Amino acid sequence: MNLQYTLPEPERLAFEHNHPKVHIVYCIPFDIGEDGNWCGDGWIIASETNVFVMKNKQIVYETDIQNDGEFECLKMDGCGVLIQKNESQEKIIARFSMRHLSRFYYVSRGINLFAKNRTDVVESNEREKICPTCGRVLPGTSECPKCTGNGRFLKRIWLLMRPYKWKFLMISLLMLASSGISIYQAQFQRQFIDDVLIPKSGGIKEVLLFGVIMLLISVTGLLSTIIKNRWTTVLGSKISMNIREKLYSKIQALSLSFVDKRSAGELMNRITGDSIHIREFMEQVFSGLVSQIVTMVFVFIIMLIINWKLALLTLALIPVAAFISVSIKTRIRRIFRRQRRFDDISNNRLQDTLSGIRVVKSFGKEEMEIERFLKINKEFAEIQAFNEKFWATYFPLITFSVGAGVHLISYFGGLGVLSGTFTIGQLTQFSAYAGMLYAPISRMSFLPRMIARAVTSVERIYDVLDEESDIQLEESLVDLKISGDICFNGVTFGYHSYEPVLEEINLQVKQGEMIGIVGSSGAGKSTLINLIMRLYTPDSGDILIDGVNLKKINADSLYSQIGVVLQETFLFSGSIFENIRFSKPDATLEEIIQAAKIAGAHDFICKLPDGYNTYVGESGNTLSGGERQRIAIARAILGDPRILILDEATSSLDTETEYQIQEALGRLIKGRTTFAIAHRLSTLRNADRIMVIDNQQCAEIGTHEELLQKRGIYYHLVTAQLELKSKETKLTNKD
Amino acid sequence: MRENVRIETGDEAAELIEVQKKSAEEMLQIKYITKQNAEFLATSGGFVCMKFGEKECKRIALHRCFPFSCPENFISVRDEQGNEIGIIRSLDDLDKKTAELLISQMEMRYFLPQIQAISSIKDEYGYSYWEVSTDKGECRFTCNSNGSVIRLSETRVIITDISGNRYEIADIYKLLPKELKKLDMYI
Secondary structure, three states: OOOEOOOOHHHHHHHHHHOOOOOOOEEEEEEEOOOOOEEEEEEEEEOOOEEEEEEOOEEEEEEEOOOOOEEEEEEOEOEEEEEEEOOOOEEEEEEEEHHHHHHHHHHHHHHHHHHOOOOOOOOOOOOOOEOOOOOOEOOOOOOOOOOOOHHHHHHHHHHHHHHHHHHHHHHHHHHHHHHHHHHHHHHHHHHHHHHHHOOOOOOHHHHHHHHHHHHHHHHHHHHHHHHHHHHHHHHHHHHHHHHHHHHHHHHHHOOHHHHHHOOHHHHHHHHHHHHHHHHHHHHHHHHHHHHHHHHHHHHHHHHHHHOHHHHHHHHHHHHHHHHHHHHHHHHHHHHHHHHHHHHHHHHHHHHHHHHOHHHHHHOOOHHHHHHHHHHHHHHHHHHHHHHHHHHHHHHHHHHHHHHHHHHHHHHHHHHHHHHOOOOHHHHHHHHHHHHHHHHHHHHHOOHHHHHHHHHHHHHHHHHHHOOOOOOOOOOOOEOOOOOOOEEEEEEEEOOEOOEOOEEEEEEEEOOOOEEEEEOOOOOOHHHHHHHHOOOOOOOEEEEEEOOEEHHHEOHHHHHOOEEEEEOOOOOOOEEHHHHHHOOOOOOOHHHHHHHHHHOOOHHHHHHOOOHHHOEEOOOOEOOOHHHHHHHHHHHHHHOOOOEEEEEOOOOOOOHHHHHHHHHHHHHHHOOOEEEEEOOOHHHHOOOOEEEEEEOOEEEEEEOHHHHHHHOOHHHHHHHHHHHHHHHHHHHHHHO | OHHHHHHHOOHHHHHHHHHHHHHHHHHHOOOEOOOOOEEEEEOOOOOEEEEEOOEEEOOOEEEEOOOOOOOOEEEEEEOOOOOEEEEEEEHHHOOHHHHHHHHHHHHHHEOOOEEEEEEEEEEEOOEEEEEEEEOOEEEEEEEEOOOOEEEOOOOOEEEEOOOOOEEEEOOHHHOOHHHHHHHHOOO
């Protein structure tokens, strides 16, 4: 995201005239003026010492970063304001639409850093949504596919095609051969008409021979078409498989911060949708286009040779036919789009009422719902009827307009035959060629759309493939036999650089220690353990394991020694055995049983009819929450991890099950460095130390007793929970 | 360890619970703000501060409860932390000057351009590019072709662009027929 716009020339001159020596660090536009209307001439300009507000080429406000107070970006409804605040007042500096909201978040944070005498410049890795050059939407990529030009597209598509270049060549040759055959067919037909039929110079033998040869030609054409279609389909699926493979492994390799920026749906779309677009492009446009263009050129040359005037007339009619065909198709697309939208609306309504049928019935509102549905249904039916009528009328018109040229040829050709300048055979051949010239027009009207789609897809595919993982793969990675000392040195991290979730975290954890982490939701507890798991890298500061920087530890070595149990247990579709073995694929059966025993899962697994081979997953055996959780615990400990992470591992269970699992965990954590997040404080009774995260920082840390004596946040949490519990007991006793 | 805690808790815990009970009760009440019980003042920085009984707030935020159907009534007044101070049932409950001050403050808070005319809507590969004139001036914006236009009622339409800006057409039947036809594809 651009935080350093270039000022337009008049603005730049005006600014430099007043402040010749100012070095501009941030420069961003604001688009709402003081009168509340859109404006196009507002700029916020910041140097390391001052902030300037420029409006209508004049500096209307100037402020000192050090002395006049800190900046804040406030989100309003549909807009945002930048304010500057100190003890005495809060002042509105600028107002802007949502388009610039995150820009202002970043810049206000950047300016506040200068106020703290820091010189680092905030950068944003968020993507722009609109191409600054052409104004089109960027399809989630860093560069605009339209503006980068076709050269890059061709280069990239060539890269995707290169492994299959010989296959493509073969297919192209085959296509040329099949068009050659159809060109020859018309030629042969002409000879037969002119040489045999007209002069009546042959007998049954000639006619039979003609029939057999025509049949042979047709069969050859048929065979080549079949082979070509089979080859293109196979090739197409291979190419899209290849793209999917590349994308999938790249996405797996990228760190979570890349995945976080995009929804799972969007990534799935890239893996499936975009690879299909490329396949279609290769299959239809590339292979089809080449042979069609070549065929058209040859056909036209032969037509010129036979009768150049008539050939030019045929050519002149192409744009007319293309125009009619394209305009009708555009209209058809428009009206059917509207129909699809209405279809969606009526489907949504139907789904709403059906899935909410309990609510509808229990409030007795069936009549109202029926009425609402009937209304939409009627409108939909009207649109549908109109569209189908339109389609029924105009689609034959397309076919007609494309073929109409042939009638003109028949007319002029017929005149030629009568006057003797044209033979009947030539007329037949000419008409056949004209048909071949016109036939692709209707198909070619889809070309621009298909090419544009392929360009976008290629851009989006390479956007992923070119992404560099922000967890750098340094060459000096070490395989570490972890013993479990962990140290946080001034760690700061935020999912957006303008909004730190954790700030300046310092923490020393000794080998084998259990750290309980508490704090309100959204305080950054899970973020802290995400950093330990190296799903994200800190913006500043370091995390050390046994004195070695986390960044420098080989990923395989790291992950094989960390065990994780999360609140939401995720089991893959497969057997219990496979699910436990996930963390250590080479584990022996004994090891798996041992892990299940420690996790307290062995007993219930044995009682299942299929034992460890029980299929779990979406349609498989439904295990209870506690049972699933125990399998997850077995999975976590199978690799004998040195570091154990429990993120609300037992919070979704009932008290009794939780107690049992706590017991299992109690056995487990001995000798391992453990981080446990919990809302229920009783869960943390085994913790050596408890850390309270509040306000992005480690607010309190110490043993249970120490923190109680401190009478701070933790003390309040404990008392509140105990009171609540004693109330519950009173209530149950009353019952 | 548990017993330990029990010794520690006592009057203070009871006090804490009492405070929470009180705030829970307060949450349920609707407190109406009128010219008798409240005083609003414009700050030099462009915001509004308020005195309400003993409470003082340096910067209030005004939230319309019914921004579309009833924008001048039931306005929730909140403090810097977002806690509700009270509700203004109607701006008529305040003196005229104060009402004007609050209206201008709400105009700053809410930015929802009203589309008055549509010059063009172009559709290209999944996105629609709009050129419209609004009560805030001419503007262009871009939407996803699907799902960006929501019909709140028979006449009212809200359009959300890809940046999250929203635009309102209060009555689509007030548009010219040719403009409505352009819009037709999206509603």
